[in-house]
Amino acid sequence: MDTITHTLFGLTLYGAADKRDLQTNEKRALFVTTLVGSQIPDSDVISRLWDTEGMYQMWHRGITHSIFLVPLFALLIYILVRLLFKVTDIRYFWWALLSVFIHNTADLFNAWGTGYFEPLSDVRVTFGVIPIVDFVYWGIFLVAWLIARRVDVRHTVYRYAWAAIVVHVLIQSAQGAYLYQSYAADHEKVALSASFIPTQFTVITKTDESVSIYSDSVYQNPEVQYELTSADDADLAPLFAENKEAITLKQWSPFVVVVEDDERLGLYDPRFFDGESSFLYEYIEL
Structure with missing residues (x-):
């Protein structure tokens, strides 16, 4: 996902926490925890500074987006907030763990993919069912923020927002899986790329030297966009x-x-x- 969306993930996760019994320093610690956790995997962008072998495409969203590094990042964030805000509650570690996990897992669903299982595997895992910039996410975040401003118990609103995001991802994934399987029977290779419009997909197939690009949806007939060799x-x-x-x-x-x-x-x-x-x-x- 883009940086704005990851930032909104962190803010919405912060909003979903019940902070009614927290002191000011504890709220600040939680804010830093969720915001840093939502961004820290993208710290790999600094690898551009020493990339002389053209490896940045693999390094970005590579090892820093691995499921195996989630606990390490969470521990680093927990140590950071302990030092900065003098908090010791182990729950800050779990909030950090969740925020990093959401970042790394969310990036699986767009066409860019991640090195989710590095260093055990360098395969770039990508589902292609959510666009890089998903305006449905933004819409859910906006509605939740507008409603939360008018209620006393705000964290419940943001939890419903997270439920809506999960439902959106499941619906998109189910449609993508159906389209993928329908093409996989007739083509050697298939890839998906979600459109900015929900339910709309670009399906890319390759058989021998022929590459076809389709616009498709479970609600319409496929339309060939391009034929490539x-x-x-x-x-x-x-x-x-x-x-x-x-x-x-x-x-x-x-x-x-x-x-x-x-x-x-x-x-x-x-x-x-x-x-x-x-x-x-x-x-x-x-």
């Missing part, structure tokens, strides 16, 4: 020798389209194809 027999050694990011992109993507013509040798992720190119496109000029 991947030059899978091309020798990519020159590309990989000159462009290290291309190696990473091929490893990171579920599958790629290879381009070989008189001008360029390259590859791109078809999930982000816009009719002319993909913004995840690595190539060399010939």
